[in-house]
Amino acid sequence: MVDFSLTEEQKEIRELAKKFAQTEILPLARKFDETHEFPHEIFRKALEIGLLNVNIPAEYGGTGLGLMEEVLINEELGWACSGVAASMEVNNLSNWPILLSGSEETKKKFLPKIVEGWRGAYALSEPEAGSDVAGIQTTAKRDGDSYVINGSKQFITNGSVADFYCVFAYTDKAARYGGMSCFLVERGAKGVRVGKKEDKMGQRASDTVSMHFEDVHIPRANLLGKEGDGFSIAMRVFDRSRPAISAIAVGVARRAMEESIKYATERKAFGKPLYEQQGISFMIADMAINVEAARLLVWRSALMPETGEKCAKEAAIAKAFAADMVMKVTTDAVQVFGGYGYSREYPVEKLMRDAKIFAIYEGTSQIQRVIIARELFRPR
Ligand SMILES: Cc1cc2nc3c(=O)[nH]c(=O)nc-3n(C[C@H](O)[C@H](O)[C@H](O)COP(=O)(O)OP(=O)(O)OC[C@H]3O[C@@H](n4cnc5c(N)ncnc54)[C@H](O)[C@@H]3O)c2cc1C
Numbered sequence: 001m002v003d004f005s006l007t008e009e010q011k012e013i014r015e016l017a018k019k020f021a022q023t024e025i026l027p028l029a030r031k032f033d034e035t036h037e038f039p040h041e042i043f044r045k046a047l048e049i050g051l052l053n054v055n056i057p058a059e060y061g062g063t064g065l066g067l068m069e070e071v072l073i074n075e076e077l078g079w080a081c082s083g084v085a086a087s088m089e090v091n092n093l094s095n096w097p098i099l100l101s102g103s104e105e106t107k108k109k110f111l112p113k114i115v116e117g118w119r120g121a122y123a124l125s126e127p128e129a130g131s132d133v134a135g136i137q138t139t140a141k142r143d144g145d146s147y148v149i150n151g152s153k154q155f156i157t158n159g160s161v162a163d164f165y166c167v168f169a170y171t172d173k174a175a176r177y178g179g180m181s182c183f184l185v186e187r188g189a190k191g192v193r194v195g196k197k198e199d200k201m202g203q204r205a206s207d208t209v210s211m212h213f214e215d216v217h218i219p220r221a222n223l224l225g226k227e228g229d230g231f232s233i234a235m236r237v238f239d240r241s242r243p244a245i246s247a248i249a250v251g252v253a254r255r256a257m258e259e260s261i262k263y264a265t266e267r268k269a270f271g272k273p274l275y276e277q278q279g280i281s282f283m284i285a286d287m288a289i290n291v292e293a294a295r296l297l298v299w300r301s302a303l304m305p306e307t308g309e310k311c312a313k314e315a316a317i318a319k320a321f322a323a324d325m326v327m328k329v330t331t332d333a334v335q336v337f338g339g340y341g342y343s344r345e346y347p348v349e350k351l352m353r354d355a356k357i358f359a360i361y362e363g364t365s366q367i368q369r370v371i372i373a374r375e376l377f378r379p380r
Contacts, residue, residue, distance in 0.1 A: 087207065
């Protein structure tokens, strides 16, 4: 039987996130959008009440929630500010390689520190390689009991505030996908340098920088899994991070819909509220259809990794749909607001700017379609 009802615990977690989003994030969202500052204080408070690093199991001091709870939280955080929500989600993202492939020793070394407040960043993309993951140039060479990492990473969320980085690098470039490995690099390691900060269109509360690794020596134990496991780690992480990021898009779209309902009720044209014009009420009805449909896809894709089922296609479908959906809904919200929608005094222009990135990061919407088509045409 398909059951869409949430447990009491899930409802409580969602309520906690909703209250946090309304009281701690929403009042500061505009400020962070304007100043492009990192929301340190929000991170501190989120850590305190258990809304950060929700995927770390209780045995390492974490809250040990599942992906379903993570997407419930992310929708609420995204409703208030998707830049803040994306930054917080990147902590979960950079925990996944450790959780999926770290040895017990590595888990015991890193996870308790993360629970205490360490921040992570996920360093896969490079200046010359985003969609084409196999095109990365970063290398990791064995040197006795160390690896030496050299290379540059591009568009790294949380890069300038992170305490550790999950860095993807080739241990054997000739082996292509099979020669990529994943390493944990601590911020303090000699040769780690934060580069240029991007001046972004949206999600400006999140920090996006280039990172440079110059002859960085790290302990051999910081290799996650075996040499050559990197590509498979990245793909297994995508199965989890795509639903999580798509939930933030659902939150942004739901907010745009709610703002549209409020405005269309208050604003009058031709002697009656805007919503009494069918052209407007249908636009808002379409928002509701899209938000609901995206949420269901996100929930389904969030439940799949825990069952062990193959779910790359379902994660890609949820991500592609949510990314297209949030752009359409936020663009229509600006339309509902008319000229005021285009003004920074009203909330919807920020939502529209914030929405664009969902079709780019965590794999572009074209790449999601490449994955979906590959699965549809895979010989059986
Ligand atoms: C704000 C922000 C935050 C980010 N955070 C992170 C992060 O934390 N960690 C990280 O590793 N990366 C991060 N990224 C990088 C992001 O994942 C990449 O930008 C993305 O994967 C696209 O890569 P690219 O920019 O190199 O574009 P390209 O790969 O050069 O693509 C350019 C265009 O070509 C299209 N294209 C490429 N190949 C194909 C194909 N085979 N078929 C059809 N179309 C194709 C793409 O869809 C896109 O439209 C972030 C990016 C941004 C902007």
